[in-house]
Amino acid sequence: MRIAWGITGAGHLLKESVNILVELSKTHEVTILLSGAGEEVLKMYGLFETVKKLTGGKYRELVLEADQHASFPMTGRFSLGTYDILVVSPTTSNTIGKIVNGIADTLITNAVAQSGKGMVKTYIIPVDMESGDLQTVLPSKLELDTCQDCEICEAAAACPSNAITPGVEINLLKCEGCGACQVACSFGAVTGGKLITIHMRDIDIQNTAKLSEIEGINVLNHPSDLNII
Ligand SMILES: Cc1cc2nc3c(=O)[nH]c(=O)nc-3n(C[C@H](O)[C@H](O)[C@H](O)COP(=O)(O)O)c2cc1C
8 A cells, every 4th residue: 555644743642653654664655744843843752763764765755844845746646646545643733723724734734635635535643632631742851840950961961962051941943852861961850751731722622523524534543543554
């Protein structure tokens, strides 16, 4: 099967999505599409290289939003029968909000719109499914309560991307999620994979509910629900 897989800028369900993507890539041709935020967030969680390694060769491409400019020429493939299915996982509330309102101004929302026009079956795994609170995972974080503001910051010295301002914060746009800072700090002041609780907004839950009403779109709860492997 030839699959197009879109990743948006969500930390929630990201690792789970990449795990399924790795499995699918063993037996299927998978083209991976990253929204601008998807690319950034993959790097923050240290998963960009894992995804990049899955690509190389015809229809095993890594398509970056930044390379597709404003008209996303690559998404024309969805009208030409190139792909059997499109999967978007994880899907941010931002992308869901745009899809349900017919907006197609990002690589991923455009791919979904073109898939609808080309009758390509689309599977979407939203991060915001049910109202209430949700536990989600953070990338590397400098814990200021624990930070000793050392004269020489071991975490900053160990960072290959120069992403840490000692005693202040980690610049996540520079962070590549390698975790060297977590190992280097003797005081354990840098956490990685910390769980926090966030509240689901009603508008996002309502938008997710509207998704299932769009023809050609199938909404799944979790990437492991993709039983196409
Ligand atoms: C570390 C990090 C984690 C994020 N996780 C989520 C998330 O789980 N769900 C979500 O809706 N947005 C999340 N965001 C915010 C999105 O990346 C942001 O709304 C972005 O504009 C989405 O763009 P896209 O939908 O085109 O990918 C996160 C941002 C950061 C920096």
